[in-house]
Amino acid sequence: MKSLRMLLLFFLLSVGAVYSCSNDAPESGVVLQRGLPTDPESLDPHKARSTQAAEVLRDLGEGLLAYSPTGELVPAAAEHWEVSADGLNYTFRLRAEARWSNGDPVTAEHFVFGLRRLVTPATGAFYANMLAAVVNAPEIVSGKVSPEMLGVEAPDAQTLIIRLARPTPYLLSLLTHPSTFPLPPSLVEKHGDGFARPGKLLSNGAYVLKAWVPGSVLALRRNEHYWNNAQTALDGVNYHVVVQDAAELNRYRAGELHVTSTVPPDNFAELKTQFGTELHVARYLGIYYYGFNLSRPPFKDNPELRQALSMAVDREQLAAKVTGRGEAPAFSWVPPGVASYEPTLLSFALLSRDERETLARRLYKEAGYSEARPLRIELRYNTSDTNKKIAVAIQSMWREVLGVQTTLINEEFQVLLANMRDAEVTQVFRSSWMGDYNDAYTFLSVLQAGSAANMPRYANDEYESLLQRAANQLDAGRRRLYLEEAERVMLADHPVIPLYFYVSKHLVSPMVGGWGDNVLDYHYSQHLSLSATE
Amino acid sequence: MLRYTLLRVLGAIPTLLLVIVLAFLMVHAAPGGPFDDERALPADVEANIARAYHLDEPLPKQLMRYLAGLVRGDLGPSYRYRDYTVSELIGAAFPLSLQLGAMAMLLAVVVGVSAGTVAALKQDTYLDRLVMALSLTGISIPVFVFAPVLVLLLAVKLQWLPAGWSSTTGASRLLLPVVTLALPQIAYIARLTRASMIDVLSRDFIRTARAQGLGTATVVRLHALKPAMLPVLSYMGPAIAAILTGSVVVEEIFGIPGLGQFFVRGALNRDYTLVLGIVVFYATLIVSLNLIVDVLYGAIDPRVRYR
Numbered sequence: 131m132k133s134l135r136m137l138l139l140f141f142l143l144s145v146g147a148v149y150s151c152s153n154d155a156p157e158s159g160v161v162l163q164r165g166l167p168t169d170p171e172s173l174d175p176h177k178a179r180s181t182q183a184a185e186v187l188r189d190l191g192e193g194l195l196a197y198s199p200t201g202e203l204v205p206a207a208a209e210h211w212e213v214s215a216d217g218l219n220y221t222f223r224l225r226a227e228a229r230w231s232n233g234d235p236v237t238a239e240h241f242v243f244g245l246r247r248l249v250t251p252a253t254g255a256f257y258a259n260m261l262a263a264v265v266n267a268p269e270i271v272s273g274k275v276s277p278e279m280l281g282v283e284a285p286d287a288q289t290l291i292i293r294l295a296r297p298t299p300y301l302l303s304l305l306t307h308p309s310t311f312p313l314p315p316s317l318v319e320k321h322g323d324g325f326a327r328p329g330k331l332l333s334n335g336a337y338v339l340k341a342w343v344p345g346s347v348l349a350l351r352r353n354e355h356y357w358n359n360a361q362t363a364l365d366g367v368n369y370h371v372v373v374q375d376a377a378e379l380n381r382y383r384a385g386e387l388h389v390t391s392t393v394p395p396d397n398f399a400e401l402k403t404q405f406g407t408e409l410h411v412a413r414y415l416g417i418y419y420y421g422f423n424l425s426r427p428p429f430k431d432n433p434e435l436r437q438a439l440s441m442a443v444d445r446e447q448l449a450a451k452v453t454g455r456g457e458a459p460a461f462s463w464v465p466p467g468v469a470s471y472e473p474t475l476l477s478f479a480l481l482s483r484d485e486r487e488t489l490a491r492r493l494y495k496e497a498g499y500s501e502a503r504p505l506r507i508e509l510r511y512n513t514s515d516t517n518k519k520i521a522v523a524i525q526s527m528w529r530e531v532l533g534v535q536t537t538l539i540n541e542e543f544q545v546l547l548a549n550m551r552d553a554e555v556t557q558v559f560r561s562s563w564m565g566d567y568n569d570a571y572t573f574l575s576v577l578q579a580g581s582a583a584n585m586p587r588y589a590n591d592e593y594e595s596l597l598q599r600a601a602n603q604l605d606a607g608r609r610r611l612y613l614e615e616a617e618r619v620m621l622a623d624h625p626v627i628p629l630y631f632y633v634s635k636h637l638v639s640p641m642v643g644g645w646g647d648n649v650l651d652y653h654y655s656q657h658l659s660l661s662a663t664e
Numbered sequence: 665m666l667r668y669t670l671l672r673v674l675g676a677i678p679t680l681l682l683v684i685v686l687a688f689l690m691v692h693a694a695p696g697g698p699f700d701d702e703r704a705l706p707a708d709v710e711a712n713i714a715r716a717y718h719l720d721e722p723l724p725k726q727l728m729r730y731l732a733g734l735v736r737g738d739l740g741p742s743y744r745y746r747d748y749t750v751s752e753l754i755g756a757a758f759p760l761s762l763q764l765g766a767m768a769m770l771l772a773v774v775v776g777v778s779a780g781t782v783a784a785l786k787q788d789t790y791l792d793r794l795v796m797a798l799s800l801t802g803i804s805i806p807v808f809v810f811a812p813v814l815v816l817l818l819a820v821k822l823q824w825l826p827a828g829w830s831s832t833t834g835a836s837r838l839l840l841p842v843v844t845l846a847l848p849q850i851a852y853i854a855r856l857t858r859a860s861m862i863d864v865l866s867r868d869f870i871r872t873a874r875a876q877g878l879g880t881a882t883v884v885r886l887h888a889l890k891p892a893m894l895p896v897l898s899y900m901g902p903a904i905a906a907i908l909t910g911s912v913v914v915e916e917i918f919g920i921p922g923l924g925q926f927f928v929r930g931a932l933n934r935d936y937t938l939v940l941g942i943v944v945f946y947a948t949l950i951v952s953l954n955l956i957v958d959v960l961y962g963a964i965d966p967r968v969r970y971r
Contacts, residue, residue, distance in 0.1 A: 163831075168929075172746035179701070251708075254716030256699075258709045272708040326747045344745050344753060345921030345929075347830035370830045372919050373929075376812065377828070383820045386831040544696025544934055551700075582706055 159352070159365025160660050162642070165378045165391040166369045169344055173326035175308045176248050176255035181564070181651075182391070186369055187308035189350055189655045192335040194222055194241070194290070194305040199646025199657045201568070203302055207236060207312070207334065208290070217297030217604045222290040229355040230314060231333040238284030240312035240334075246277040247318070248309055257309035260566075263298040297604050300569035303469075307567065336362045336656035346371055350655070363644070363659035379637070388639040388660065389653075395516050398455045408637050411456040412647035413467045415565035416632035417573070419460070420509070420524070421586040423556045424625055428505065435497040435505070436624035439558075441478050441490035442531040443524055449630045452523045453516065456635075460628035463617055464573045467649040471570040471610060474617040476628070487531050494532045505534045511560035512543040520629070521560070550585045561585055564632070568650055570613045571600070577620055588625035672958055676951045680944075684734070687943040688727055691936050698743035698934040717743060730940065739944070740937035744930065750941035753926055758945070761922035764914070765907045767842045769900075772849035777896065779850070780857025781884060787862060795854060802851030811844045811917045829920045841918045845911055849903060853896055860892040894964075901957040905950045 170183030178187060188196075196206035205211075208222040228236040248255050249270040258271050265281025281293035294301070304310065317325045317332055325331060328339045328349075336358070337350035348369040352362060370387060372378040375394040379401075381387045393401060393409065402409055422429040422436055429436055445459035458466070462473035478486050499505045509525065511517040521538050528534040536558075541549065549556050563583065565572040574597060575581060579589040593616055600612035634651040643659040699705070699713055714720040718729060733740055739750035783795040818840065819827035825840055826832045864870065865888055873883050912924030923942060930938035 169745060171744055174747065177746045251712040252716060254713040256705060256709065256713070258712070259706050268708075271706075271712070273712075324747065343830070343921055344748055344756065345925055346919065368830070370828060370919070371921075372828065373916060373925075377815075377917055377919060380812070380815055380820050381827045381831065384823060384827040384831075386826065386828055543932075544694070544700055547700045548695040582710075 160363070161366040161368055162364050162389065162655060162658060162660055163368050163370060163387045164389045164655075165372050165381070165387050166348070167371075167375075167391050168373060169371050170348075173331060173339065173342075174323070175244070175311045175313070176253050176257075177323075177326075178308060179256040184308050185653075186348060186350070187311070188335070188652065189337045189367060190331070190333045190335050190339060191308060191311040192228075193307065193311050194224075195302055196306055196654065197648065197650060197652050199644060199648065199653075201646070201648030201650055201652070203306070206306075207241075211302075217299070218294045220292045220294070220301065222292070224288045224290060225357055226288055227357045228334060229357060231338045231353045231355050233355050234314065234332075235287070236312060236334045237287040238290040239287065240314050241290050241310075242280075242282050242284045243315045244311060244313040245282050246280050247313060249280060250277045255309065257307065260304055260307055260309050261292075263294045263296055263301065265293045265295050267295075296601060298601075299604075299606060299609060300567055300571060303567040303569060336654070337367060340366070358656070362656045364655055367655045382637050382639075388642050389645075390637040393455075393635040393637060395453075395455065405637060408640060410636045410638050410645065410647055411633050412651070413458070413465065413649050414632040414634040414651055415465055415468065415568065415572075415649055416562060417460055417463065417465060418457075418520075418560075418562045418629050418632060420558050420627040420629060421550075421561050422558055422625060422627075423553050423586065424589075425553050425587045426557070428507065429557065432497060433622075433624055434493045435499075436627075438490045438493035438497065438532060439528060439534070440476070440624050440627045441486045441493070442528055442534075443627060443629070444483060444527055445629060446483075447527075448520065448523060452519050453630060456633050457630040458633075460630050463577075463621060463626070463628055464570045465565075465631040465649075468565070468570050468573075469568045470606065472614065473570075474614050474621060476621050490531060494534075499532075499534075501533050505532070506537070507534065507557045508537045508539055508555075509558045509560075510539045510541055510546055510549065510556055512546045513540055517560055553585075553587055558627075559585065562632070565650075570610075570617070571597075574613060574616055574620075577625060586625040588620070588623070590619065590623060593619050668962055669955075669959055672955050676955065679951060680947055683947045684731070684940070684944055685727070687940055688730065688936075689723075691931075691934075691939050692723060692726075694934065696934055698936060700934070717741075730937075734944065739941035742930075742935055742938045744933040744935040744938065750937050753938065754923065754941055754945055757921055757923045757926055760920060761908055761911060761915075761924065764838070764841055764845060764911060764920070764922065765904060767838065768845035768849065768907055768911075769904055771842060771846040772853055772903075773896070773900075775846070776850045776853025777857050777889075777893070779854040781861055781889075781892075783854065783858040784861035784865060785880065785884070792858075796858070799851035799854045802847045807844060807848065807913045808917065810847070811840075811914060814840055814844065815917070829918050837918075841914050841920060844917075845907060845914050849907065852899070852903070856895055856899060857892060860895045861888060864888045864892045897960070898957070901953050905946075905953060908946070908949070 166182050166185070168182060170178055170186050171180060172178045172183065173187060173190065175187055175191060178184065192207045194206060194208040195203055198204050207224060207228055209225050211220055211222045213220055224236065224238055230236060245261065247253050248260070249258050249267050251271065251273050261267050266275055266279045269275040270277050270280055283291045285291065312334060314332060321330050328341050331339050333339070333353050336353055336356050338353045339348065340351045341349040349366065351366040353359065356362065372381065375392050378387065378390050379394055382390050424430055445461070449457045449459040461475045461479035464471060464473040466473055478489065509521055511521050518540065525536040525538060528536055546559065550559055550561065563573065563576055576583045577586070577588045578584060578597060579594060596612050596616035596619065600609045600616065603609040603612060638645050641661045643661060644657045645653065646657070697719065705713070718726060730740065741749050742753060745753060779795050783792045786792050815827055818825045826837045829837055831837070870883060870888060873887050908923065911922060912928050914920070915922040915925040926938060927942045930942065
């Protein structure tokens with residue numbers, strides 16, 4: 131019975147392995163259980179990229195500024211600041227009582243080191259261009275100048291000066307981003323690039339990284355040395371990596387999660403009835419759109435045709451019936467809710483559905499198409515149930531209203547990206563854009579001629595000059611007018627079909643306090659609390 | 665015996681090398697790269713990143729660099745989990761997948777062989793038909809159907825077991841994943857055992873044993889089980905490998921950070937080093953498992969050795 135003995139041995143080994151494996155943090159104190167859709171790529175603020183990495187980083191670190199639960203800019207590591215009259219010099223006064231998690235004080239030098247490392251080419255930071263307006267930043271990124279030439283200085287331990295090459299009215303909101311967080315040079319000297327691990331990483335934020343099991347869970351615990359530790363209610367946060375949103379919903383229902391990162395798209399109405407106020411749906415800085423490939427026929431130099439296709443889409447129907455999760459139909463490029471900005475609407479936004487369709491048919495005919503000679507195009511989208519539903523809906527809208535024959539092509543995400551960037555085979559493609567910061571420019575800059583995110587390959591001189599004028603404008607009111615005018619010019623060209631604006635959706639347990647819905651979907655754990663547990 | 669084993673081992677090395685080179689080429693042939701995203705990067709930044717990760721070098725040079733690392737035992741850094749090396753990720757994920765796989769396999773063998781034996785002994789009775797019907801169901805219903813159903817029932821409604829891997833540290837979180845993983849294998853092994861047992865039970869030496877007055881249980885235990893297990897043993901090699909790879913769905917549903925999960929995520933993220941590392945690992949594992957089965961055969965059946 132050799133095989134039986136071997137199997138028995140196998141079994142004993144595995145049972146032994148089970149009980150010897152202890153990879154979780156101790157569960158003392160009040161710990162919030164949050165869901166996260168995937169692992170952060172890195173907890174090195176310069177190697178991180180995704181929104182979920184930023185979410186965890188905001189709990190571990192702190193920048194000069196931060197956001198309140200309702201989405202207002204508030205001082206964080208910086209106590210107060212002054213801006214020079216020409217808008218080119220920012221002087222920050224840092225908090226004297228700010229500390230790292232090992233007790234060392236947080237000094238201006240740490241910010242200088244962090245920002246220099248951000249722009250150093252060898253770091254390979256994804257957000258290296260976050261502070262592109264800072265003196266010498268673009269030159270350092272392209273390798274022409276050494277990082278010491280960056281326009282940031284620390285005249286003393288508590289003062290940080292940032293010098294800009296051009297006025298950037300939204301600079302303060304950029305300084306909330308994790309890529310601008312400070313780093314102590316000693317950390318990188320001691321651990322090299324592998325410092326973002328439990329036991330090594332230092333935090334100047336509310337929490338410390340206690341444990342990280344890639345693919346499973348990140349355990350954060352209170353940073354006793356945080357300057358505002360007295361105001362932090364939660365003793366810890368566990369971020370559970372749950373890839374499938376259906377599985378995340380199950381865990382929420384089972385009481386294992388207090389906050390989910392999203393909600394499954396199906397049965398939304400049912401979830402709403404079932405969970406009521408636990409379901410938080412809020413406007414989000416993101417747009418879902420279809421782009422035209424403007425570098426090739428049939429959409430090259432053909433604004434009438436583009437307008438016809440854009441008008442033939444019934445966005446209200448789409449948002450209400452096809453996606454049905456509280457998304458807002460998009461008639462502008464910049465989402466509503468962006469700070470100090472009123473989005474410009476598409477010219478046909480106020481027409482009735484019949485009027486739009488009539489006009490669309492007329493434009494279609496003027497472009498040279500008819501029932502006898504219909505437009506045949508390809509619509510590409512990346513694999514997802516939602517994308518498919520929307521594509522099918524729009525395909526039928528175009529067919530009914532205009533008689534367009536659309537072929538739907540479903541591609542894997544990376545394949546679609548490659549195709550969009552090459553702009554050889556694409557005609558109409560699905561894409562989206564999430565804002566990096568709370569200002570209209572993060573959306574308008576996408577369609578600038580030099581932007582790598584400009585998938586439609588839109589190029590318009592008037593648009594560029596308006597954006598340029600806005601960039602140099604110190605007066606906020608004037609700047610806003612330039613930006614709104616730029617949006618109007620761009621929308622009139624119809625390089626894209628805005629479809630809907632994203633919403634953030636979370637299930638938040640009634641035990642959680644301090645949750646604020648905001649357009650950036652930032653929910654710092656230090657603002658949250660957990661009432662009586664089960 | 666030694667010569668037999670040695671020959672088998674030497675034959676494995678070129679196989680592995682071929683697998684690695686092919687995998688490397690295939691992974692790089694897929695459109696898109698590890699750092700592509702709709703949040704497209706400015707040209708300078710992209711160039712810096714490519715340089716930092718050696719992605720700007722010509723493909724043969726990258727391959728040589730990778731092979732040189734392999735020889736040193738260095739599987740490289742993960743492009744997606746940038747704070748971890750591939751060795752660390754595999755090192756953490758493999759024991760977990762192994763645990764689950766081993767326990768599932770054990771469960772499958774014990775339950776499957778028992779069920780198959782019972783079915784064979786009670787051939788053509790209701791019990792036999794029941795076992796066979798259940799096993800057909802187990803093979804037919806995909807894992808991603810009955811796993812969520814089990815979770816919904818046992819974890820959400822009844823709250824007897826945790827719904828997610830990271831929600832607790834106790835052994836109870838193993839139960840559902842192991843059972844889910846084992847079910848299709850129980851089904852296969854039951855059917856396999858039944859067929860094999862029926863065949864063995866009809867042989868002369870069994871009739872002799874019965875004629876000598878031995879009871880059914882003794883006959884099965886002492887004389888029938890071992891020869892009947894041969895087909896099951898052959899199935900074990902591929903079965904174990906299939907459990908390890910097929911556990912992807914189970915790992916995803918329960919949120920278990922096992923190798924299967926990392927493999928699929930790696931492919932979707934174009935995480936070249938992680939995917940290659942796991943391919944090297946799996947290839948080595950499968951080749952070794954087949955080697956072990958070969959050697960076992962040689963040990964059990966002397967005729968094989970002298971071929």
